[in-house]
Amino acid sequence: MTAQTPRRGPVPLDHSKGRNAPAPRPPKGRNPLERREARLAWGLLLPTIAAVTLVVVLPLMAIFWISVKPVGLADLRPPAPIASEDLRGRPEAVGDDATLRYRLRNSSQDQPITGVVLTDTLPEGLEIGELDPRCALDGLALTCDLGDFEGGHRETIEIPVTIGQAFADAGMALPDSPPGLTGRASNVLTSDEFTLDNFARIFDGGEFWGVLWVTLVYTVFGTIGALLFGLFAALLLDKSFKGQGVLRGLYLFPYVAPVIAVAFTWIILFDPFSGSANALLIQMGVTTEAINFFGQRPLALIMVILFEVWRYFPLSFLFILARMQSIDSDMFEAADMDGASPFQQFWYLSMPQLLGILSVLFLLRFIWTFNKFDDIFLLTGGNAGTRTLTVNVYEQAFAVSNIGAGAAVAVVIFGCLLAFSFLFFRFISQEEGL
Amino acid sequence: MSMIRHGYVAGPLLGLLWALVIATTVAVAFSFATGGAFRPGGIGSALLGAGLGALAVAAPRLAGPVGLVLGAALALTPLAPVVTGADVAVWLALLAGGTMGAATGWPIAAMMAECRTGALTRHEFEGAVIRFLTGFGYIFFTAIVAIPFYVMVMTSLKNQSELIRNPLDFSIDLSKGWDLFRSYSELFGQFNFGSYLWTSFLVSVLTVAITLLFAVPGAYAVARLRFTGRAAISRSILLIYMVPMIVLALPIYIAFSMLGLRNSIFGIVMIYPVTTIPVALYMLQGYFRGLPAEIEEAGLMDGLSRLAVIWKITLPLSMPAMASVSLYVFMIAWNEFLLAFMLLDDPSKFTLTRGIAALNSSEIPRQHLMAGSVIATVPIMALFLGLERFMTKGLTAGSVKG
Numbered sequence: 001m002t003a004q005t006p007r008r009g010p011v012p013l014d015h016s017k018g019r020n021a022p023a024p025r026p027p028k029g030r031n032p033l034e035r036r037e038a039r040l041a042w043g044l045l046l047p048t049i050a051a052v053t054l055v056v057v058l059p060l061m062a063i064f065w066i067s068v069k070p071v072g073l074a075d076l077r078p079p080a081p082i083a084s085e086d087l088r089g090r091p092e093a094v095g096d097d098a099t100l101r102y103r104l105r106n107s108s109q110d111q112p113i114t115g116v117v118l119t120d121t122l123p124e125g126l127e128i129g130e131l132d133p134r135c136a137l138d139g140l141a142l143t144c145d146l147g148d149f150e151g152g153h154r155e156t157i158e159i160p161v162t163i164g165q166a167f168a169d170a171g172m173a174l175p176d177s178p179p180g181l182t183g184r185a186s187n188v189l190t191s192d193e194f195t196l197d198n199f200a201r202i203f204d205g206g207e208f209w210g211v212l213w214v215t216l217v218y219t220v221f222g223t224i225g226a227l228l229f230g231l232f233a234a235l236l237l238d239k240s241f242k243g244q245g246v247l248r249g250l251y252l253f254p255y256v257a258p259v260i261a262v263a264f265t266w267i268i269l270f271d272p273f274s275g276s277a278n279a280l281l282i283q284m285g286v287t288t289e290a291i292n293f294f295g296q297r298p299l300a301l302i303m304v305i306l307f308e309v310w311r312y313f314p315l316s317f318l319f320i321l322a323r324m325q326s327i328d329s330d331m332f333e334a335a336d337m338d339g340a341s342p343f344q345q346f347w348y349l350s351m352p353q354l355l356g357i358l359s360v361l362f363l364l365r366f367i368w369t370f371n372k373f374d375d376i377f378l379l380t381g382g383n384a385g386t387r388t389l390t391v392n393v394y395e396q397a398f399a400v401s402n403i404g405a406g407a408a409v410a411v412v413i414f415g416c417l418l419a420f421s422f423l424f425f426r427f428i429s430q431e432e433g434l
Numbered sequence: 435m436s437m438i439r440h441g442y443v444a445g446p447l448l449g450l451l452w453a454l455v456i457a458t459t460v461a462v463a464f465s466f467a468t469g470g471a472f473r474p475g476g477i478g479s480a481l482l483g484a485g486l487g488a489l490a491v492a493a494p495r496l497a498g499p500v501g502l503v504l505g506a507a508l509a510l511t512p513l514a515p516v517v518t519g520a521d522v523a524v525w526l527a528l529l530a531g532g533t534m535g536a537a538t539g540w541p542i543a544a545m546m547a548e549c550r551t552g553a554l555t556r557h558e559f560e561g562a563v564i565r566f567l568t569g570f571g572y573i574f575f576t577a578i579v580a581i582p583f584y585v586m587v588m589t590s591l592k593n594q595s596e597l598i599r600n601p602l603d604f605s606i607d608l609s610k611g612w613d614l615f616r617s618y619s620e621l622f623g624q625f626n627f628g629s630y631l632w633t634s635f636l637v638s639v640l641t642v643a644i645t646l647l648f649a650v651p652g653a654y655a656v657a658r659l660r661f662t663g664r665a666a667i668s669r670s671i672l673l674i675y676m677v678p679m680i681v682l683a684l685p686i687y688i689a690f691s692m693l694g695l696r697n698s699i700f701g702i703v704m705i706y707p708v709t710t711i712p713v714a715l716y717m718l719q720g721y722f723r724g725l726p727a728e729i730e731e732a733g734l735m736d737g738l739s740r741l742a743v744i745w746k747i748t749l750p751l752s753m754p755a756m757a758s759v760s761l762y763v764f765m766i767a768w769n770e771f772l773l774a775f776m777l778l779d780d781p782s783k784f785t786l787t788r789g790i791a792a793l794n795s796s797e798i799p800r801q802h803l804m805a806g807s808v809i810a811t812v813p814i815m816a817l818f819l820g821l822e823r824f825m826t827k828g829l830t831a832g833s834v835k836g
Contacts, residue, residue: 038661040740044651045667048711051648055708056674059685066685236571247572249822253579256818258769260787261807265586268800271601276585279601280465283519284473310578341556342564371678374771390680397684410681421673 066407073401079108116183125166198408225309230316255314263378300384449487469603471519479515498540505535590805617805630789653718721755
């Protein structure tokens, strides 16, 4: 690429290559045009990078942070001082005595709040009696420096007042402005308190290894099943006939439909009490009593794997079909002339050509199945031996209300994912030249 | 093993297997359509299939008609290919038997078309097996895809007591007229599904718009411009595509709780595009790479700036890719469940998927749940069937180069 710097004036042509002129050298560094191109590229990418950083990279870092914090679901609301004011003594006329009362408490039962300050603007027309020693009055502005509140601390500040004319005119009611109350509370999310309890908890006992095992079984069989079904479906549709388009559209339905709709359909179809599948099986004499498909081990795991295969075979079949249709058909004619049987043609001609896409699909689907959450969550909620790592994140964080442990599981998932991606890139780089 | 490659062995064997497949299919289809008791008769259908298979080799033209007659004739005998319960009308039993016989006879004749009575070549034999497997595949895949959707639609048109009485009876009582759609009118009337539908639509369209706004320039930069770090960016896009949503959902939930963005459409519209931008960017850059760079260079030579080139040359050329990416992103946003489930608690702001999740309680009859599922499924299906060409291309074109 040559620089397009604007030229001013005639450019002297240099015919005397050699003796006096310095030998031409390749430009060092990057020329202005390249720099401009790079700037433009970063400019175009900037919004994406910013957005992705905000929603992907920051949360990922947050996950690592939270995983070493003792955070429960309740800690998401940090402790705060709470105040309410009312006027006691039922004053009825000008000159009556009353008490202005502030009731204060710490919203948390165990966390202290330091430096609590109460501020309020008193209504006009109140004659203020003796003030609490911690409070000061400047005009109508009341400020009370209350010091520290222990966890579960409650206290009341009472100020004796006498009703004046202005207050009586205003309807004997306190204005709607709530009193202000500020204080510093240590938030467990931002404190310097760290713990490895979360990891200890999730690795403790046999549960974690059970979950990991279920995840691997689900991922491996779900992936392989979806690939095999996809290959079979692609072989069916790899010829043109009337209605091919309709069938192809129909076979994509499971993938396109909302997961929640099809998951609930499966639940109703396989319901142990009034599901059609059970009724059908009983009628055909396969079983004598209803089967609880999603409620018993190991059937529930088999069912969620089947659901995964059913829902994602369309994706594999699309990719495999696209690859198949790009295979040169001359080859098959030549093989046919040479007497290769249909199965031989498939095994020795098609399969080697499909191996690339099959292995890429395997890796991609493996990672995505490993990451799958919705399907199992909707079908079984992780019960009956179907709890995978992703479901465990939800289970720990929201069912057990231990956000820190949930984050620790998420960190484990992320670690596995990094390992897979490493494999993926090593492999894909060769396959796809990416 | 070579015995099997003999016309009179292969024919009856394939016929037997095919008859079992067909008998099961017919029994299931008739059960679902009428609610009656149908089940495949093992011995009856095996014998019928083997016989028809032999006939298909000997006299291919006869297999179909003979199958039709034999199937119907055997229907009420102990050797019935499709056994019926006592409460099934005689004409239905005859129809089921005849259907089964015909659906066995003609296809088996077609499968054995190239096969002679004697020893078969490997070619002829495998051809027959492949035709058998193809037929089986069509029936199998159509059944596993169609049955759940059939059950979904039909359940939504029935009521609880009918469903409990006979879970197999999906026949529709047309005399009820508009009353059939009661679940739907209740969903739209009492459960506010009209508003959910609108929210989902709005969120999905906004997601598509924002995603394209971010992804198009980014994809162009990665595909066309040269800069250090291009390969790294290209890879990180794929990597981010693989980060599981549940891992991100947890901190997003915490952050939204603290910022007060939970229960707001704004928060949802902020999050959804970011989950789709990497996919869209990856798909689009694959397409942009395939466009000839010469056209753009011509534009540059004629004095257009880069941005003008993108706007006036690249975008018009990549309309098909834009359509498929939009469709794909729309589908992701429309079907999204996890984030909506975690972030939305206020029924007035539900998206459709969140609304359906709220229907999943023991107090709400299940035909409402299925009607809700149908409401969520129909728009995306309609859109997808109308634009299927783009969808298929979009899914395969960018994601993995084949």
